Amino acid sequence: MTEETRRPLLMLDVDCPLNPFAARWPRRPRGYRTHRMLPPSYAARREAAGRDVRPLRVRLNAAHGKRLLGLGYDLVWATTWAAEANEYIGPPLGLPRLPVVEWPEKIVPELDGLLFKTRHVVEWAAGRPFAWVDDALTARERRFVGAHHPGPALLHHVDARFGLREDDFATLARWAREQAQQR
Known part of the structure; x- marks a missing residue:
């Protein structure tokens, strides 16, 4: 196994960690720029629902x-933006094309209240150590990952008002270093 394949995964949600959508408008956290984006899947959903199709305001920090x-991670999109994250989110951030955790075409809420992404993230990780940043992570997701994922995992909640901040980056860096020391 090469050094590259042994690095932990970093599962990235877009809306919150990278796009602090809950920040008070028109304020945005320092360092962020507002982009207008109209991903085809978003436009199609709005159109199908008979709603106005307007570009999304997406705040990103380059x-x-x-x-x-x-x-020190292998980055993976774990977002409802799905493959569109590579077209719309990656370029303004200077990210290469990343692998994508694919969701079912129709997202159905889990009966037990588990975040719909959780089972798919665990399956995609396939036992590999992973960190996951998302604004919807709770104790329920942590229990599920602990019971169903054989490797180390860090589920890190990010506040949707602020996006990733210094303490979040420090936590992620520290966890990646700990994983590297255990290899």
Whole structure:
């Protein structure tokens, strides 16, 4: 196994960690720029529901791409943006094309209240150590991952008002270093 395949995965949600969508409008956290984006899947959903199709306001901090790449992880999109993250989110951040955790075409809420992404993230990781940043992570997801994932995992909640901050990057870097020491 090469050094590259032994690095932990970093499962990235877009809306919150990278796009602090809950920040008070028109304020945005320092370092963020607002982009107008109209992904085809979003436009199709709005159109099918008979709603106005307007571009999304997406706030991104271009410095985050380089920082994420330097953390010692293999980055993976774990977002409802799905493959569109490679077209719309990656380029402004300076990220290369990343692998994508694919979701079922129709997202159905889990009966036990588990975040719909959780089972798919665990399956995609296939036992490999992973960190996951998302604003919807709770104790329920942590229990599920602990019971169903044989490797180490860090589920890190990020506040949707602020996106990734210094303490979040420090936590992710520390965890990646700990995983490297255990190899």
